[in-house]
Amino acid sequence: xxxxxxxxxxxxxxxxxxxxxxxxxxxxxVLAAGFGTRFDPDNPKQLVSVGGKPIVCWSIEAFERCARVxxxxxxxxxxxxxxxxxxxxxxxxxxxxxxxxxxxxxVDSTAAALDTLAQAGIPGDAKILIHDAVxxxxxxxxxxxxxxxxxxxxxxxxxxxxxxxxLLTQDLGDLKVVKSVPDRPNTFRAQTPQSFRFAxxxxxxxxxxxxxxxxxxxxxxxxxxxxxGEPVAIVSGAETNLKITTLEDIPTAERIAExxxxxxxxxxxxxxxxxxxxxxxxxxx
Amino acid sequence: xxxxxxxxxxxxxxxxxxxxxxxxxxxxxVLAAGFGTRFDPDNPKQLVSVGGKPIVCWSIEAFERCARVxxxxxxxxxxxxxxxxxxxxxxxxxxxxxxxxxxxxxVDSTAAALDTLAQAGIPGDAKILIHDAVxxxxxxxxxxxxxxxxxxxxxxxxxxxxxxxxLLTQDLGDLKVVKSVPDRPNTFRAQTPQSFRFAxxxxxxxxxxxxxxxxxxxxxxxxxxxxxGEPVAIVSGAETNLKITTLEDIPTAERIAExxxxxxxxxxxxxxxxxxxxxxxxxxx
Numbered sequence: 277x278x279x280x281x282x283x284x285x286x287x288x289x290x291x292x293x294x295x296x297x298x299x300x301x302x303x304x305x306v307l308a309a310g311f312g313t314r315f316d317p318d319n320p321k322q323l324v325s326v327g328g329k330p331i332v333c334w335s336i337e338a339f340e341r342c343a344r345v346x347x348x349x350x351x352x353x354x355x356x357x358x359x360x361x362x363x364x365x366x367x368x369x370x371x372x373x374x375x376x377x378x379x380x381x382x383v384d385s386t387a388a389a390l391d392t393l394a395q396a397g398i399p400g401d402a403k404i405l406i407h408d409a410v411x412x413x414x415x416x417x418x419x420x421x422x423x424x425x426x427x428x429x430x431x432x433x434x435x436x437x438x439x440x441x442x443l444l445t446q447d448l449g450d451l452k453v454v455k456s457v458p459d460r461p462n463t464f465r466a467q468t469p470q471s472f473r474f475a476x477x478x479x480x481x482x483x484x485x486x487x488x489x490x491x492x493x494x495x496x497x498x499x500x501x502x503x504x505g506e507p508v509a510i511v512s513g514a515e516t517n518l519k520i521t522t523l524e525d526i527p528t529a530e531r532i533a534e535x536x537x538x539x540x541x542x543x544x545x546x547x548x549x550x551x552x553x554x555x556x557x558x559x560x561x
Numbered sequence: 562x563x564x565x566x567x568x569x570x571x572x573x574x575x576x577x578x579x580x581x582x583x584x585x586x587x588x589x590x591v592l593a594a595g596f597g598t599r600f601d602p603d604n605p606k607q608l609v610s611v612g613g614k615p616i617v618c619w620s621i622e623a624f625e626r627c628a629r630v631x632x633x634x635x636x637x638x639x640x641x642x643x644x645x646x647x648x649x650x651x652x653x654x655x656x657x658x659x660x661x662x663x664x665x666x667x668v669d670s671t672a673a674a675l676d677t678l679a680q681a682g683i684p685g686d687a688k689i690l691i692h693d694a695v696x697x698x699x700x701x702x703x704x705x706x707x708x709x710x711x712x713x714x715x716x717x718x719x720x721x722x723x724x725x726x727x728l729l730t731q732d733l734g735d736l737k738v739v740k741s742v743p744d745r746p747n748t749f750r751a752q753t754p755q756s757f758r759f760a761x762x763x764x765x766x767x768x769x770x771x772x773x774x775x776x777x778x779x780x781x782x783x784x785x786x787x788x789x790g791e792p793v794a795i796v797s798g799a800e801t802n803l804k805i806t807t808l809e810d811i812p813t814a815e816r817i818a819e820x821x822x823x824x825x826x827x828x829x830x831x832x833x834x835x836x837x838x839x840x841x842x843x844x845x846x
């Protein structure tokens with residue numbers, strides 16, 4: 277076993293063989309409000325198809341498929357709302373309770389979802405799984421592992437041990453220099469879902485809201501920084517749970533999609549043809 | 562510009578428009594001694610072909626091609642020595658001065674190379690660029706940038722700003738929990754080459770050798786931990802400067818190879834055919 281595999285082994289794995297009876301709501305929040313500045317502005321990345329299916333559909337379906345998830349909240353921006361709503365209708369996603377507007381930053385979108393849940397009277401011990409829509413290939417084991425982890429911890433995040441050595445840097449004039457090199461077995465790349473008991477993430481966000489300097493890129497960090505006494509568990513992620521950030525990620529995503537349940541080869545071929553025709557039409561313009 | 566692009570901008574870029582006259586030896590050390598436990602044990606990863614060319618050849622050629630590099634030292638293990646030597650002969654790599662045996666760990670291989678250089682009487686201000694052979698697609702700009710950085714610093718590493726949030730973890734019993742979440746613009750993934758003035762890396766290794774508990778995965782860390790007063794500059798890396806670690810990296814590597822100078826489509830087709838035939842033969846066994 278490599279050092280990396282050993283590090284991933286220490287992350288929590290699902291205990292699905294022995295599921296506890298579920299007594300609280302398990303709510304998935306799918307964040308699909310990002311604009312993806314490095315993507316085609318006319319075709320936001322959450323709507324791009326991989327394996328013949330829009331990225332946002334892959335993400336919603338991952339939580340539709342998990343029997344332990346009771347409800348789904350989808351967070352969008354006004355630019356994609358209409359299309360996302362029509363996809364949800366077409367596909368008949370039965371757990372999606374509401375599609376809400378997000379905010380300018382990722383944390384604003386999470387905050388909007390938490391407000392909606394509070395207004396809906398969700399109990400403090402509900403399990404909230406916050407997921408980036410642009411991670412379409414999240415494994416069922418990561419979702420199960422997140423739900424399980426919240427029996428022992430009040431916060432957890434899916435993460436994957438870094439294969440590269442991570443360097444922490446600091447500024448030296450205009451330049452970056454290395455500040456420290458943490459031990460590789462203790463460096464993980466954060467993925468999603470990031471999961472919390474509702475009262476815990478709500479409290480952390482309330483504290484963060486009072487700090488004007490705080491702009492986290494990550495929900496876990498809100499808990500780590502504002503509720504430092506609260507341990508956040510690491511749940512086993514995977515290389516395939518990638519975040520689609522640029523167009524260059526699409527070929528890798530297509531390869532992963534082909535190997536997954538839910539892949540529709542006919543639909544994929546049709547979509548590829550469509551993309552090629554659109555490209556050709558663009559070149560003729 | 563995204564946050565990530567901004568972070569990469571603060572890394573040093575090559576100043577190749579205004580090269581200084583070169584007065585010291587510039588030695589590339591290509592580390593090709595790893596075994597790659599996650600790879601086919603009968604076909605070590607540094608010998609696998611991508612784009613029709615063995616990975617180790619891509620790496621050596623990157624330094625052959627840079628006019629400012631004066632000498633190359635290749636570090637191997639006994640299992641691949643014969644094949645690497647014959648590739649060097651076949652390809653006529655004119656800067657390769659010596660092929661030496663590495664050690665059990667990465668740092669042992671670096672230490673062996675440093676000993677060889679000392680015995681050869683290399684001056685203390687020589688610039689030493691240490692490169693992982695399994696990063697075949699290092700850009701000329703990264704090599705130039707490394708050589709330039711050593712005019713201002715005594716140590717530098719190529720690195721690429723992390724697109725993922727990095728989590729630093731600690732153990733809680735058998736499990737990992739999050740310890741802290743560093744600011745993303747200050748988290749970089751270390752790549753190679755990692756570059757040093759010879760006297761600096763030699764001194765750092767001498768100090769490290771006296772510490773039996775020290776097993777770094779990275780040469781930069783030896784300087785950061787043992788010569789803490791010595792700033793290590795960050796030189797702009799690239800996503801394409803990937804480390805080939807598992808067989809799953811090969812399709813990505815093939816895609817990168819196709820876009821690079823030095824790619825031979827005929828040879829690549831021949832190699833692919835060869836691989837398919839070998840696979841078929843294996844299935845018939």
